[in-house]
Amino acid sequence: MTDAPMPLEQIREEITDLDNQLVALLARRRSLSIEVAKSKIGTTKPVRDQTREQLLLQRLISEGQKHQLDAQYVTQIFHTIIADSVLYQQSYLQTLTNPESTQPTARVTFLGNKGSYSHLATRNYFSRKQTQVVEMSCHSFKDIVSQVEKGNADYGVLPIENTSSGSINEVYDLLQHTRLAIVGEITLPIEHCLLTAVDTKLEDIDTLYSHPQPHQQCSEFVHRLGGVTQEYCSSTAEAMAVVAEKKQGNIAAIGHASSGALYGLQVLKTDIANQEENYTRFIIVARKAVDVTPLVPAKTTLIMSTDQKPGSLVECLLVLRNQHINMAKLESRPVMGNPWEEMFYLDVEANIKADNMQQAMEELTRLTRTIKVLGCYPSENVKPVDPQTGELIDS
The missing domain is CATH 3.40.190.10 (Periplasmic binding protein-like II)
Incomplete structure (x- = not known):
């Protein structure tokens, strides 16, 4: 004789109660992550500690096995929780580093009306900024840039590249001529x-x-x-x-x-995109550049032109290699009015104020016709740690 099953409504009530407890615990954990960030102020300890994350995941996997939870399930959940913790700590430390940019309300312009992917990216990015957002829709990328340049908006959100369709050339061309600085980024999963x-x-x-x-x-x-x-x-x-x-x-x-x-x-x-893993990276632009605390990983975007002779670009890239600076992106775009001449856009994983980056900029200035920093900003791409090796997993 088997025990009678629980009534469905009772099961649902228990699940609801557990869900509420989980939400409260997640909120408590997030608040503690800010306390961790506060403890690192005045030190040289970075926000991320890969060894700590690896040990944490290994312990949680072991704990999960006691409750018949498989390793993949546990790591998937806690990769999300860790990424959230890292991004909230970064946001808090950046607020302290740039107090003049902290404001209770920010006017943000994006492509399309409510519901567009740019609108979703806007809400996701500013959700961690403790700032009330006044949303301003635009009908073109050029209009977004213009509204920020004129002071009608504080920030603009622009899609820059997609894992399926590649770079968004119109945005790259606008960056070539604008006075705005890139101050942030966010990568959004695109679920068509x-x-x-x-x-x-x-x-x-x-x-x-x-x-x-x-x-x-x-x-x-x-x-x-x-x-x-x-x-x-x-x-x-x-x-x-x-x-x-x-x-x-x-x-x-x-x-x-x-x-x-x-x-x-x-x-x-559902799921009609060419690639199952479909992501769009957005950049956030503003009239004034930001300083990036050395406690958080930074990315710097450059634009440069080289001499029209063999090996010019290679010489520039060797500068980055010799300074141990990783290049995350290289994009070329034609220079309007100068046939066959190219401008090169580079994303490098470095803080513009770091010693090796400063040395690289000195060398690149000598090697290039023109070079300009489009922005140095916190990297929002929080790669998960492999619990077995402790290495970051490319995603």
């Missing part, structure tokens, strides 16, 4: 869905609305649909608004499921 306003079937869809980037990132899915008309919009938010207004069974928008819900849209198909 097919969204409709009415109940319909996939085979009935003959028109797709979205921004050109999602169209490109979902090109394989669109090709499989066959004979579909692609309509380009200024943002995914505009595309969703159009589909919501038309309310037709033959049209759909490409966008995020939660954003589609804001427009009353329903998900017809």
Whole structure:
């Protein structure tokens, strides 16, 4: 004779109670991470301690095994918790390093209306800044830059590259001429869905609305649909608004499921991007550069032009190697008005004030025609630690 199962409502009540306890514990843990950051003020201890993280994960895996929890489940959860802790500590220390930039309210401009991917990136980035955000939508990247340059907005959020469709050239070209500085970054997972306003079937869809980037990132899915008309919009938010207004069974928008819900849209198909791991990196620009505390990992973005002779670029890259500076990104763009001449954009994992970076800048200045620092800012890419080796895992 077996025990009678618990009533479903009782089970749900217990799960709800446990969820509430988990949320309270996560909040308590986050507050303690700020106390950790405070304890490091005035020291040279960096925010991240890979050895400590490795030992923590190993202990948690062992503890999880006692409760029949597999290692992957435990590490996946705590990688997220550790990343959150690191980013909150970085944000706190950066606030102390740049007190003049701390303000109760910030005007932030982004591409599209509420629900666009740029809007989601804006909310995610500023959620840790203890700042109330006044959201300002724009219809073009150029307008975003212009609004910040004129002082109508304090920050601008711009997508710079995607793991599927590559670099966003229009933004790189704008960086070539703007006076703004890059002051931050955030990487957002892009989860493209097919969204409709009415109940319909996939085979009935003959028109797709979205921004050109999602169209490109979902090109394989669109090709499989066959004979579909692609309509380009200024943002995914505009595309969703159009589909919501038309309310037709033959049209759909490409966008995020939660954003589609804001427009009353329903998900017809999920996971339609070419790549399963689809991420977009956004940069945050402002009129004034920020200082980055040496306690947090920094990234510096440069733009430079070299002599038009063999080996010029290689000589510059050797400077970085010799100074033990890792280059995370190299992008070339044509110089407008100068045929066949290129400007090079570099992301390097270094603080512009570090001794090796200062030495590198001196050497690069001698080797290049022009060189300009577009910004030095905290790196928001918190790579997880491998519990076995203690090394950072590229993601």
